[in-house]
Amino acid sequence: MGNPSRPGILEVIIDWPESKDFGTSSEEEIENLVIKVHRIDSHVPESWAAEEHQNNQQVDRAAKIGVAQVDLDWQHKGELLIVWWAHDTSGHQGRNAPYRWAHDQGVDLTMDTIAQAIHECETCTAIKQAKQFVTVWARLANDKMTDALPHLSLQGEEEQSLRDL
Template structure:
């Protein structure tokens, strides 16, 4: 699968027309552009016997979050749906621009250039349809009508280094979390152990760090602790 987070598309900004430009950090935006800034995130986890996803958008100036949710899709799908949700907000408000911030390299790279490449290849990759093509096609069409800039936020910084940008990224991360009952948590833990075993086995019995990266690249949310339990 041609995952956009596996590449860095920022260099394409000077080489070809892309769907979105690279944005400034939120704390460096002109004051008159701050109302048009949104932070996005997505999550996925097992609830009961089903995978559930949740997409979230956070407005720093309005201090409110909007969410969408569903079943049977991955975390990466949730992150893409969060883009759609942000575009919905901008379109409904008739915004002249949109500044998107996300801690997902998939989101950033997709909007910086991967999306443009997939469109030029007629939404095909090596003879196969692009993953989630209908959703990407909708996003691409809407980006042609709105000036969008995208910022990748580093979510893994020490608290002493955290800026207003990181604080807002934290709020959208909280909004994207999926709440579950204790009974579901027990079931979920068993499911996570199985998924950790599957990831460890399918990735070639690699170590904890390598198994974590392998699972993360494929949209499977596993913690290092869970993986360590099945590798011991």
């Protein structure tokens, strides 16, 4: 692959001993570890050096942008994880409960992220659906009772008239 006395990054990764890890703490993290190589410097003829250098700079800029986006992604995911934890810990009680819980823990959360977590929460979705079902069922039951009331009162009047006899 390269100079055996001075291995490049690919040789180090490929020949990495199984007993050593990359600083991760669990086997699952190692299995999910993604390694991306954006560019590898190599020796090129001087005629290609200027063009190669320019290409390398362009790739470096793209890599920096990619890393910045990944960092923002992880920061956002970390915040969502905290919001989900706060929402679950506070008992799925709306927006104010996770906000209060996080505030008590010294964590600043925005109402937007809390609303997003509540919107994506499977438990809250199931609760909303159950409430809608109960509301529809209650309306149907109420309508049936309303329809049945004149009949029930008629039976009551008939029963009273029978007693009077």
